Amino acid sequence: MSDDRLAALRAEVRAWLSEHLAGRFEPLRWRGHAGDGDALPELRKEWERELAGGGWTCPGWPAEWGGRGLSVAEQVAFQEEYARAGGPGRIGHIGEGLIGPTLIEFGTPAQQQRFLPAIRAGTEFWCQGYSEPQAGSDLANVRTRARREDATGDWLVHGQKVWTSLAHLSDWIFVLARSEEGSTGRHGLIFLLLALDQPGIEIRPIRQIGGGAEFNSVFFDGARARAEHVVGAAGEGWRIATALLGFERGISTLGQQMAFAQELDLVCRIARENGAARSPELRQRIARAWAGLRAMRYLAMRALCDDASREGRLARLGYKYHWSNWHRDLGRLAMDVLGPDGNVVDGDPRRERLRRLFLFSRADTIYGGTSEIQLNLIAEQGLGMPREPRGDRS
Amino acid sequence: MMDLQLTDDQRLIRQQAARLLADRAGPQQLRQTVAAATGFDAALWRTVARQLGWCAMTIAERHGGLGLSLTELSLVVEAAGERLAPLPLWSTACAAAPLLSAVATEEARAAILPRIAAGEIAATVAWGDLGAADPLAATPVTAVPANGGYLLDGLVTQVVDAEAADLVLVPARLAQGLALFALERGAGHETRQIETLDATRQIGALEMRGLRLSADARLDADGFTPRAAASAIATANLGLAAEQVGAARAVMDLTLAYVGERVQFGRVIASFQAVKHRCARLEVDLAEARAMVLGAAANFANAEDDERLLEARAARALASDLLFRAAEESIQLHGGVGFTWEYDPHLYLKRAQAVSALLGSADRHLEAIAEHLLAEACHER
Structure with missing residues (x-):
């Protein structure tokens, strides 16, 4: 990556932001970051679509899925310019940075077609269902259960996730659950994609020490993940879940x-x-x-x-x-x-x-x-x- | 984004330096140095300076050097630090050569730098105030013009590698500011080696009583300010920081080896979380200090003097704290044997304490950074 190309990219980002992070989006400057994550949610969702319109969501994704295929150095340049301009906290971050790359790597073509365009367009937002009351640092201790429904092949989920950032603003959740009865540890887990807007899911905000509520408890009582919304196979959940964490390269x-x-x-x-x-x-x-x-x-x-x-x-x-x-x-x-x-x-x-x-x-x-x-x-x-x-x- | 990945050549330089020093400056040789109390291994010095060009790294090619960056120099100095190698490497390559480059005339540079690059001479600087973050702000040496030359007077109580050096650069106060003089071996000055806590680095006193020097012993054109020497002071501090990081790596490796072997309660003590976490915390601090040193070295060529100095001060502050704690923890985690003369951690503790005072302690460097941050309008950085 030549310095000239990086400088040109920085200039392009700066110019775009100064034109677009203005007017009705002006109040978003510096807002919505850690500790302030529940600020101005509707406007920030609109901002995601504004970013998408400029081609600035998912810039590290391959062109095939609407990205710019930016190198690490270019993505860093973009992030730095975004932060320098006071760009707001990204509601689309989990989709763009975590589940998107996971689906590009492990998803079926149908899953990719179904989910990637909406993440890229800033129209569907994701949250991460990993931690549970008994599975914090010890993530492999997840107890949320997924049972296959024979008639449909769908998976029915029971249990509780916790510390789920921005669940109340999201459309979908990816869940690490136990699909094999009696299994322990890293075995017998499944990685599922669930729509949040369905009976059997209840989202309760958790008030934090700063007074705000960025994260939530998410309760599952027979919530349904469709058969085609398993990433990898039943039993491969741990591998997918840890690979996902590896996409966060910092x-x-x-x-x-x-x-x-x-x-x-x-x-x-x-x-x-x-x-x-x-x-x-x-x-x-x-x-x-x-x-x-x-x-x-x-x-x-x-x-x-x-x-x-x-x-x-x-x-x-x-x-x-x-x-x-x-x-x-x-x-x-x-x-x-x-x-x-x-x-x-x-x-x-x-x-x-x-x-x-x-x-x-x-x-x-x-x-x-x-x-x-x-x-x-x-x-x-x-x-x-x-x-x-x-x-x-x- | 600056590319901080080391090149293959840089890795090779680092590996070769480490290998040579493992062979020639290992624990046995280190003990001999300490026993002999010379703080200098002349044979090893000939190898690294003459055959391997360690002092030529950053010297320009037109002056017989290799024209490499501060990164390469930092890597070999780091390797020397690991072994507490008794070499006048820092004095010559990180202090004397950069000071010449900063304030000497082109004529003087052309005369002296090729000799340093070729490894013909070891050189050092008689900093006026060795313990100060600005070591040129005061100097006990005065110079007065006399008979077309100069008369120098003064006692510099501590000069690093004073005996080993063939050339001592002496900043002296002249009526119009500072001037830089060259004392070649046998110029009529007196050096006297001092017994020191850290027996792996040589320190001597330098005394000049009415020392008569010819006009060509003066290396600068018409005086200089400490500010003009900022890049040299930055390089000297960065070199010490690299050395400190290397020494910290080595003493931490001693600790890791020991806790990996020592069995108590039927387990190696490395399996206790209290021990693991202390080692891991030191690793975070080492990664921090090393990133600062190599980052500052990589940024050096592009930065202005102010930034160079600030980053070098940051590197020193981090590396001084790091090395002290690494040595202190090493003794603690070695338990009783850590307190013995036989085991090596005390050599690193002594180095840690002695080097922390050279060219400014951590708190003085932090104060200098604070002065910069808090005195004027804070820039967006």
């Missing part, structure tokens, strides 16, 4: 870092205004945050390289632990810089933003693999240390 993280930089910038500005910048201790922490963010940028670039060396592997394995802890520390630093003002809830938008950061960053070290699980993975997969004991299950 390309969006460089865009995320743009938002981090803006947050740090806001912390610096407030520190200068309110005198916190005179505190030697806060100065050290602010500088440390800057150093950590710079390193995070280079760490992400390394993690995105196809580097099979031990260092390359460790950079990839360590990335989530690094950014999530950095971000959580920034949240606390932001509140410490605010001082007593941090406790005042008066609608001041800058304080609101930092308070959201403080609260939501508590989730960063939990979702997508807790810090403790990340450390296990680093130790076991990166350093070859002995595996954790696994109870009585295979």
